[in-house]
Structures are given as structure tokens and as C-alpha cells.
Amino acid sequence: xxxxxxxxxxxxxxxxxxxxxxxxxxxxxxxxxxxxxxxxxxxxxxxxxxxxxxxxxxxxxxxxxxxxxxxxxxxxxxxxxxxxxxxxxxxxxxxxxxxxxxxxxxxxxxxxxxxxxxxxxxxxxxxxxxxxxxxxxxxxxxxxxxxxxxxxxxxxxxxxxxxxxxxxxxxxxxxxxxxxxxxxxxxxxxxxxxx
DNA sequence: GCGACAG
DNA sequence: ATCTTGTCGC
Numbered sequence: 001x002x003x004x005x006x007x008x009x010x011x012x013x014x015x016x017x018x019x020x021x022x023x024x025x026x027x028x029x030x031x032x033x034x035x036x037x038x039x040x041x042x043x044x045x046x047x048x049x050x051x052x053x054x055x056x057x058x059x060x061x062x063x064x065x066x067x068x069x070x071x072x073x074x075x076x077x078x079x080x081x082x083x084x085x086x087x088x089x090x091x092x093x094x095x096x097x098x099x100x101x102x103x104x105x106x107x108x109x110x111x112x113x114x115x116x117x118x119x120x121x122x123x124x125x126x127x128x129x130x131x132x133x134x135x136x137x138x139x140x141x142x143x144x145x146x147x148x149x150x151x152x153x154x155x156x157x158x159x160x161x162x163x164x165x166x167x168x169x170x171x172x173x174x175x176x177x178x179x180x181x182x183x184x185x186x187x188x189x190x191x192x193x194x195x
Numbered sequence: 196g197c198g199a200c201a202g
Numbered sequence: 203a204t205c206t207t208g209t210c211g212c
Contacts, residue, residue, distance in 0.1 A: 061200040090201045121201045
């Protein structure tokens with residue numbers, strides 16, 4: 001059971017202008033960590049950085065942050081635009097220990113964060129699509145086109161805000177919200193051009 | 196012991 | 203995540 005030791009404040013969306021998406025590609029154990037900052041006000045990418053490093057830990061379900069977080073922190077340190085919110089490929093509180101990679105990144109950087117995963121990891125989904133984990137509604141399943149997205153609180157915001165932000169960043173043609181979509185594209189492109 | 200298991 | 207060809211469809 002999760003003891004609520006953190007607040008899940010509702011965010012003033014008019015003050016959430018820069019949304020960053022974090023994603024990784026791998027060449028064996030070399031992580032290519034990408035961050036793309038999107039300006040919600042002008043609908044444009046305003047910053048993007050790529051970083052490479054050797055991942056020291058293999059992928060183990062539940063321990064994703066141990067493998068990928070260091071790369072994200074390194075990439076984040078190179079950004080020129082400071083994000084208002086962080087979108088991470090993976091889960092936040094809808095995690096066996098209520099500490100997925102989105103939560104980890106948000107806590108370490110003291111920045112509101114959201115987990116956006118393509119597959120479920122923990123918890124049960126109720127009739128309304130909410131993901132119940134640790135006795136609370138910590139995430140929500142969003143249906144986009146024919147696919148689904150598992151959105152969860154990362155850190156520093158309410159589930160309502162997390163969902164509101166993700167839905168605002170969804171575009172008809174893409175599966176993932178734009179910042180993550182661009183981050184995914186950039187990481188693959190970088191890998192292809194820099195074997 | 197068995198099954199589940201983000202990226 | 204990554205390995206991978208053709209193929210169905212807008």
C-alpha cells in the first residue's frame with residue numbers, strides 16, 4: 001500500500017508551456033538518450049539534445065530507471081530550455097513499488113512528470129479506464145486510434161493534470177504525444193546515422 | 196513453484 | 203529495447 005507522502009497538485013495549464021519528452025534507443029548497451037522540448041503555445045520544437053553513454057545495468061522489469069535514468073539526467077543537463085513538465089516513456093506511480101522511471105526523474109529534478117507507457121505494468125483498470133494501484137487512482141488508460149496509452153502520475157501533479165496535458169499533446173496520426181513521438185524519432189535517426 | 200514482466 | 207520482408211491499406 002502506498003502511503004501518500006507527496007502531493008498531487010492540479011497544475012495551472014496556462015503556465016505549462018514547455019513539455020519535454022524523454023526516450024532512448026540502444027546499440028547493445030550503449031544508450032542514446034534523447035530529450036525534445038515542445039512549446040505548447042507555439043506548437044513547435046524549441047530544444048532537443050542527444051546523449052550517449054554505456055548503460056551499466058541490464059533491463060529488468062521494475063528497474064528500468066536503473067538502466068535509463070542516468071542518460072536522461074545527462075541529456076537534461078544539456079538543454080537550454082527548462083521544461084515545465086517531463087513526459088517519460090514508461091510508468092510513474094503505476095509501478096510495483098510506486099516508483100517508476102517517470103517518478104524517479106521528476107523527483108530527482110523536482111519537476112512535474114508524467115509516465116506514458118505503451119503497455120501496462122502494475123495495477124488494475126476499472127470500468128472508467130482508471131488504473132488503480134496501491135489503493136488509489138494513479139493512472140488512466142487512454143485510447144488513441146486503435147491503440148492505447150497508459151498514462152500515470154510521475155511526480156508533482158494530479159492525475160487529472162497528467163491526463164489533460166497528455167491529451168493536449170496527442171495528434172491524430174501519432175501513437176505517442178508529440179514530445180515523445182519526436183524524441184522516439186530522433187533517437188532512432190541518431191542511432192542510424194551514428195552506428 | 197508458477198506466472199507476470201515498462202523499455 | 204532490438205532482430206526483420208513483405209504487405210495490406212489510406
